[in-house]
Amino acid sequence: MTVWKSATAALALLAGALLLLPGCGGASFNGQTYQGHGMAFRVGPVPPGWRRIDVGHALVAFRDDDAEATIALNGRCNKDGDDVPLSALTHHLFLMFTHRNIIRQRTLPMDGRSAMRTELVAELDGVPKHFIVYVLKKDSCVYDFIHIAALNPPGTSTSAFERFVRGFATSS
Numbered sequence: 098m099t100v101w102k103s104a105t106a107a108l109a110l111l112a113g114a115l116l117l118l119p120g121c122g123g124a125s126f127n128g129q130t131y132q133g134h135g136m137a138f139r140v141g142p143v144p145p146g147w148r149r150i151d152v153g154h155a156l157v158a159f160r161d162d163d164a165e166a167t168i169a170l171n172g173r174c175n176k177d178g179d180d181v182p183l184s185a186l187t188h189h190l191f192l193m194f195t196h197r198n199i200i201r202q203r204t205l206p207m208d209g210r211s212a213m214r215t216e217l218v219a220e221l222d223g224v225p226k227h228f229i230v231y232v233l234k235k236d237s238c239v240y241d242f243i244h245i246a247a248l249n250p251p252g253t254s255t256s257a258f259e260r261f262v263r264g265f266a267t268s269s
Contacts, residue, residue: 126157130268135174136238141264144257164254166246168261174238183213186232186239194219208266210235218248229255231262240265 124133126149131138134156147159147168155169183204191197197219204211212233218225227249231242242265244258 124156131157131170134172136172137268138172138240139264139266139268140170141261143261147257161254161257164246166244166254166258168245168258169241169243171241171243172238174236176239183211183232183234186234186241187213187215187230190230190232190241190243191217191219191228194221195223196220196225207231207233207262208235229258233265235267238267 125131128143129139131140140157143159144161146163147161150158150160150167152158152167152169155171158167158169160167184202187202198217200216200218202213202215202217204213206212210233212231215228215230215232217228217230219228220226225248227246229244231240233240233242242258242262244255246254
């Protein structure tokens with residue numbers, strides 16, 4: 098299986114694990130701002146090398162072909178998470194993966210709340226991937242930011258993803 102197919106399969110599995118609602122009409126993303134599914138938010142800059150892709154239930158997803166990385170932002174409101182710790186929400190994203198090895202995990206401020214950033218290596222169908230995941234709970238919504246790449250991802254993809262996440266803010 099190619100790296101791209103493997104990353105796409107991993108992202109599809111993650112999106113399915115999130116139990117998100119299927120995409121409905123009315124949602125929009127203008128490259129900086131998303132509105133739909135009972136939520137509105139903005140994100141940091143989307144690099145020109147990222148192309149938008151449609152991946153299952155992800156609200157917004159991109160592919161960085163040069164870095165062979167997939168980037169996704171998922172969100173759900175009024176479904177779960179109000180009384181679930183960030184660590185449990187993060188763990189839930191990787192239930193279908195094997196050989197999970199957390200490299201770093203920490204809590205940090207994001208959009209006025211605490212978010213959990215987890216960097217790990219996990220396998221899907223025997224193929225190891227490098228993940229950086231942020232999980233944020235805010236105003237009865239849970240947001241998951243996912244970066245999937247081959248092991249030892251190029252620094253440009255990772256730093257671009259970090260800028261994308263740092264620019265996140267909910268809006269009314």
